[in-house]
Amino acid sequence: MAGPRVRHNFRDLQDEYDKGNKKPLETLIRAFKGIQELPPHDHNSFFFLAGLHGEPFRGAGWGNASWWGGYCNHGNVLFPTWHRAYCFALESALQSIPGCEDVTLPYWNEIEENTLERGIPETFLKKKWTFEDGGVIDNPLYSYTFQKKITDNLNPFPDADYSKGYGYKTCRYPYSGLVGPADKKKTEEHNAKINALGHDKVNEILNENVQSWLLHTDVDGVEGRGGVLEKYFNCLKAPNYTVFSNTTSATQWNEDHFNVGLPAPATVSPHVVPLESPHNDMHLAVGGYEIGDANFDGEYPGANGDMGENDTAGFDPIFYFHHCFIDAMFWQWQKKHGEVKQLHIIPQYPGTNSVDNQGPTPGTPGGAWLNLHTPLDPFKFPGTNKPMTSKVR
Numbered sequence: 001m002a003g004p005r006v007r008h009n010f011r012d013l014q015d016e017y018d019k020g021n022k023k024p025l026e027t028l029i030r031a032f033k034g035i036q037e038l039p040p041h042d043h044n045s046f047f048f049l050a051g052l053h054g055e056p057f058r059g060a061g062w063g064n065a066s067w068w069g070g071y072c073n074h075g076n077v078l079f080p081t082w083h084r085a086y087c088f089a090l091e092s093a094l095q096s097i098p099g100c101e102d103v104t105l106p107y108w109n110e111i112e113e114n115t116l117e118r119g120i121p122e123t124f125l126k127k128k129w130t131f132e133d134g135g136v137i138d139n140p141l142y143s144y145t146f147q148k149k150i151t152d153n154l155n156p157f158p159d160a161d162y163s164k165g166y167g168y169k170t171c172r173y174p175y176s177g178l179v180g181p182a183d184k185k186k187t188e189e190h191n192a193k194i195n196a197l198g199h200d201k202v203n204e205i206l207n208e209n210v211q212s213w214l215l216h217t218d219v220d221g222v223e224g225r226g227g228v229l230e231k232y233f234n235c236l237k238a239p240n241y242t243v244f245s246n247t248t249s250a251t252q253w254n255e256d257h258f259n260v261g262l263p264a265p266a267t268v269s270p271h272v273v274p275l276e277s278p279h280n281d282m283h284l285a286v287g288g289y290e291i292g293d294a295n296f297d298g299e300y301p302g303a304n305g306d307m308g309e310n311d312t313a314g315f316d317p318i319f320y321f322h323h324c325f326i327d328a329m330f331w332q333w334q335k336k337h338g339e340v341k342q343l344h345i346i347p348q349y350p351g352t353n354s355v356d357n358q359g360p361t362p363g364t365p366g367g368a369w370l371n372l373h374t375p376l377d378p379f380k381f382p383g384t385n386k387p388m389t390s391k392v393r
């Protein structure tokens, strides 16, 4: 593909499709189907790429919870840039599928009226997809079916068993995706109850959950949770990249400047809201709640969809449309603050150390400072063997 990649609003593709221009959405779906069918060892395969984010763990985090066994960065200054490289890698894989060379990754606009009024774009919620030529497939944007099992070597420590068997299908709120031996029976009972509600009702519940996180500030009666729409707008006001980029740095900044940390009044200006905060909320809104989060019971207790957990989120196809939107928000912030060509990191501020928050990623030493030159493993600048970094060239 020549020239810059132009990314589109997913809902525009859907609207075009409804008006009769079926090719753009169909090609995207073919591309996702294509990478989901590649064998797991193929570096363009969905399994391989999805697995870079969290599980299957490798490195020091393989079986030691003080380290992080996935390559993703959270709670530190590499959060926006690492996920930018990640979306780029997935998009490149989509383009490797024959006939899909011009596909780009669309974003799910989480703050447009359509989302506020209707929730997740309908295409993501259909179990089957019917092509114009009549071919019917399992919808590759609804769920991914594991081609290989993953074993959670941290189990039973620290919180839950995220092992997934061969053939496991990713799921979202209000379903549960905990299928390790200790959870299996409970999950089967839970999911049977959800199934009995019928597919349309289940989608309605998911959409209501998403809308509630976006618009209300007391999700499930927990005050201060939600308000995601407002958080998205407020995060653009963050005064520097360090505090914009992650929850750890923003917490310290709010303590220093306003004598209050996160998450309490994150929706209230002038406290700094990091982009990572509404991003986290949308993971929880789509996936259900993170295990062990005693604050939440929700209307459907026991819902643990894949998007809610850092370990498994990359396996839900909607992850990439969510993160493509996060990347667009990051770009908005860069333009607004004149940091399109260069980002600035406050040296040695909380959120700039490899041990902050999730723990060091594979191959990164403990206690290492993170900066614009830190490799965004395992990504390389295209066509080179040079590690990708956060430095804008």
Ligand SMILES: N[C@@H](CC1=CC(=O)C(=O)C=C1)C(=O)O
Pocket: 074, 279, 280, 281, 283, 284, 290, 307, 308, 309, 310, 311, 313, 314
């Ligand atoms: N762990 C985050 C939510 C979350 C963030 C992610 O980045 C992710 O991949 C999955 C889930 C929280 O509890 O707020």
